[in-house]
Amino acid sequence: MKTFSLTGKLAIVTGASRGIGEAIARKMAQSGARVILVARSQERLKTVAESIRQAGGQAWPVVADISREDQVIKMVEKITRDFHRIDILINNAGIGYALPVPETTASDWDLMMNTNARGAFFCSREVFKVMVEQKISGTIINIASLAGKKGYRYQAAYCASKFALIGFSKVLAMEGRDYGIRVHLICPGGVNTEFIRKIRPDIPPETLIQPEDIAETVLFLLHQSPSVVTDEILMRRFTSEVI
Numbered sequence: 001m002k003t004f005s006l007t008g009k010l011a012i013v014t015g016a017s018r019g020i021g022e023a024i025a026r027k028m029a030q031s032g033a034r035v036i037l038v039a040r041s042q043e044r045l046k047t048v049a050e051s052i053r054q055a056g057g058q059a060w061p062v063v064a065d066i067s068r069e070d071q072v073i074k075m076v077e078k079i080t081r082d083f084h085r086i087d088i089l090i091n092n093a094g095i096g097y098a099l100p101v102p103e104t105t106a107s108d109w110d111l112m113m114n115t116n117a118r119g120a121f122f123c124s125r126e127v128f129k130v131m132v133e134q135k136i137s138g139t140i141i142n143i144a145s146l147a148g149k150k151g152y153r154y155q156a157a158y159c160a161s162k163f164a165l166i167g168f169s170k171v172l173a174m175e176g177r178d179y180g181i182r183v184h185l186i187c188p189g190g191v192n193t194e195f196i197r198k199i200r201p202d203i204p205p206e207t208l209i210q211p212e213d214i215a216e217t218v219l220f221l222l223h224q225s226p227s228v229v230t231d232e233i234l235m236r237r238f239t240s241e242v243i
């Protein structure tokens, strides 16, 4: 069996200060990648980066709000200047909370759309340009959700943002193919993080997917044979309804 390594690869993981993004960053660093950790909270990012380094990995924190176009442009410019290449982008940063439609305000709608859909678009566009310029056959993995495949009560803005992300990813995958850039979607159900405790407090914690399960799936996608591409992976809690 081939041993899998990400040694030499430069990976950006957004939303890496906790939860799924942190687990993905740790797993990628264990596989040898140099990992850029992106989020808004500097202190949490620093703590994650230090702990990855203590475990023998390579990680650097970069503070950016992905919903701000100017900050994303600056972030990608800085990473390209400092590291000279970008091989992998994991669009994981996201926000969601539950509200009935009549109580959903314009700012709730904008916050979820601007982070989950627009933010992932900004990061993808800027990284895509670098990959094309550098002729890098890179990989972009978008962490969407099962809420991007079906409706969930009280999650109108969140579902809309994840449906939008999935639509965007489909087109990115088509355009990426022209340059050897692979685009994958992972659509998880409930994962054991701070996020799910806010949006779905009704789910018994012992039935949740673990963040490490998503990280393993990212590694699976990254080491698939070059002759195949898995466009999307739907991961549901075993005790939940079949999609």
Ligand SMILES: NC(=O)c1ccc[n+]([C@@H]2O[C@H](COP(=O)([O-])OP(=O)(O)OC[C@H]3O[C@@H](n4cnc5c(N)ncnc54)[C@H](OP(=O)(O)O)[C@@H]3O)[C@@H](O)[C@H]2O)c1
Pocket: 014, 015, 016, 017, 018, 019, 020, 021, 038, 039, 040, 041, 042, 044, 064, 065, 066, 067, 092, 093, 094, 095, 096, 115, 116, 119, 143, 144, 145, 146, 187, 188, 189, 190, 191, 192, 193, 194, 195, 196
């Ligand atoms: N947990 C689940 O059940 C579940 C299921 C399906 C899909 N997902 C998706 O998986 C992703 C990660 O979720 P999670 O459960 O790990 O959530 P989480 O624990 O709340 O973590 C979210 C991460 O995103 C970052 N973030 C949020 N807004 C940001 C912004 N504007 N700019 C930069 N970073 C931002 C947060 O850091 P800062 O606050 O420091 O910026 C944090 O690192 C999200 O896209 C979520 O929609 C989660």
